[in-house]
Amino acid sequence: MELPFEPYRIKMVEKIQRVSREERVRHLIDAGYNVFKVPSEAIYVDLLTDSGTSAMSDHQWAAMLTGDEAYACSKSFADFKNTIQDIFGYKHVIPVHQGRAAEGLLFSVAVPKDSVVPNNIHFDTTRANVEHVGAIALDCVADAGLDPMLEAPFKGDMSLEKLALAFEKYGTERIPFVMLTITNNSGGGQPVSMANAREVSAFCKKMGVPLIFDACRFAENAWFIQQREEGFANMDIKEICRTMFALGDGCTMSAKKDALVNIGGFLCLNDDEMAMNATNLGILREGFPTYGGLAGRDLAAIAQGLREVMDPDYLAYRIGQVARLGNRLTELGVPFLRPTGGHAVYLDARKALPHIPQEEFPAQVFTAAMYLEGGVRGVEIGSLMFDHLDPDTGEMVHPAMELVRLAIPRRVYTHTQLDYVADVCARVMEMGDRLRGLEIVWQPPALRHFTAKLQPVGGGKMVARA
Numbered sequence: 001m002e003l004p005f006e007p008y009r010i011k012m013v014e015k016i017q018r019v020s021r022e023e024r025v026r027h028l029i030d031a032g033y034n035v036f037k038v039p040s041e042a043i044y045v046d047l048l049t050d051s052g053t054s055a056m057s058d059h060q061w062a063a064m065l066t067g068d069e070a071y072a073c074s075k076s077f078a079d080f081k082n083t084i085q086d087i088f089g090y091k092h093v094i095p096v097h098q099g100r101a102a103e104g105l106l107f108s109v110a111v112p113k114d115s116v117v118p119n120n121i122h123f124d125t126t127r128a129n130v131e132h133v134g135a136i137a138l139d140c141v142a143d144a145g146l147d148p149m150l151e152a153p154f155k156g157d158m159s160l161e162k163l164a165l166a167f168e169k170y171g172t173e174r175i176p177f178v179m180l181t182i183t184n185n186s187g188g189g190q191p192v193s194m195a196n197a198r199e200v201s202a203f204c205k206k207m208g209v210p211l212i213f214d215a216c217r218f219a220e221n222a223w224f225i226q227q228r229e230e231g232f233a234n235m236d237i238k239e240i241c242r243t244m245f246a247l248g249d250g251c252t253m254s255a256k257k258d259a260l261v262n263i264g265g266f267l268c269l270n271d272d273e274m275a276m277n278a279t280n281l282g283i284l285r286e287g288f289p290t291y292g293g294l295a296g297r298d299l300a301a302i303a304q305g306l307r308e309v310m311d312p313d314y315l316a317y318r319i320g321q322v323a324r325l326g327n328r329l330t331e332l333g334v335p336f337l338r339p340t341g342g343h344a345v346y347l348d349a350r351k352a353l354p355h356i357p358q359e360e361f362p363a364q365v366f367t368a369a370m371y372l373e374g375g376v377r378g379v380e381i382g383s384l385m386f387d388h389l390d391p392d393t394g395e396m397v398h399p400a401m402e403l404v405r406l407a408i409p410r411r412v413y414t415h416t417q418l419d420y421v422a423d424v425c426a427r428v429m430e431m432g433d434r435l436r437g438l439e440i441v442w443q444p445p446a447l448r449h450f451t452a453k454l455q456p457v458g459g460g461k462m463v464a465r466a
């Protein structure tokens, strides 16, 4: 197999260590079998998220040292704005401290109560921000994006039929704009094709509503278009990005993803009035419009990160590394959703641990066992996160899938470390029915997966003796 070649060498390192199995057992018990509460220095390979976990380059660190901390109209802001306009092409650029702040500003000024915002699939914070203003967040991803085993090139595409139905059902006056998330994070980091974006854009124009991109992983999406979509093999990444963004009227962006920094974000809009209202609200919530909750050095690092992320060598390595982890897992017989996306692999815990019923949190058991076995941290996306009571029947509803997401930080881990992760997954599979289910001993009223405490069902150890 061709190795995705790292287009960098390492100039600064951070020590990590594997704590002993005894210590891992203690940490796991102290954390109530919830890896969110394990201290990060006791974690060997941390795949909890790709958000804000990137390694910055020498040029980004240099930009931080020369960042301009002027309160107003700093030269770092000018660099930030010019770089963003060069790629995204939108008229107004509003800096914010992270992606959800951009969502908060946009939805506060442009989404009235009882309106409806369609998206391929809303990311959790996007959905929460839409619902916070009293509107409905509607997912319209094409059916292919909902089939976990289907190998298809653009499973992030939006269904034009579902979108048209939404306009019919709710009426155009209730839909302030349509969103398109590239890549589709909640659908497995799957890309959206240019053809689909064009269709969605044409439809929005016909209906007279703006199209707003959730652009967090725009460069990864562009790479998939270049590799997989007819007619784009010879177009460079920046040109693909510009072509894509020209189809819309603005974007929200978390710089913690494809701007290769640890904090930051922005909102772009073409509409003058909407931008003015968002800017004015931003002054209350984020700060003066040329820093928006960020230091001048953060703006400088984002500008540099945006220039670096479109490097085709970087993207081939980045997405190649995720695909390579998928190939290793296939060789070892560990089941996961297909194909691998741009930023993560999603393990299928129901297939991996068929003896554990959904009431006993198989994906959480797999996640806890990965930590126990190898100090690896992933995140449960299953019944611990999504179980809820049916409002009509009062019965417990489990999600369709029990997944463990392994999100790969950018430029952080080596191929060897990810091979190790694959081996740890295989060892958890081998533990098989020696692994016991978990039960909740304490949970908060909302978003329980972050802080719930669990224990092996009925007490005792999670791994039964062989």
Ligand SMILES: *Cc1c(COP(=O)(O)O)cnc(C)c1O
Pocket: 051, 098, 099, 100, 101, 123, 125, 126, 181, 185, 186, 214, 216, 253, 254, 255, 256, 257, 264, 265
């Ligand atoms: C991370 C993310 C957000 C929110 O960004 P934050 O910086 O975490 O607030 C919004 N949409 C998508 C698709 C994301 O991945």
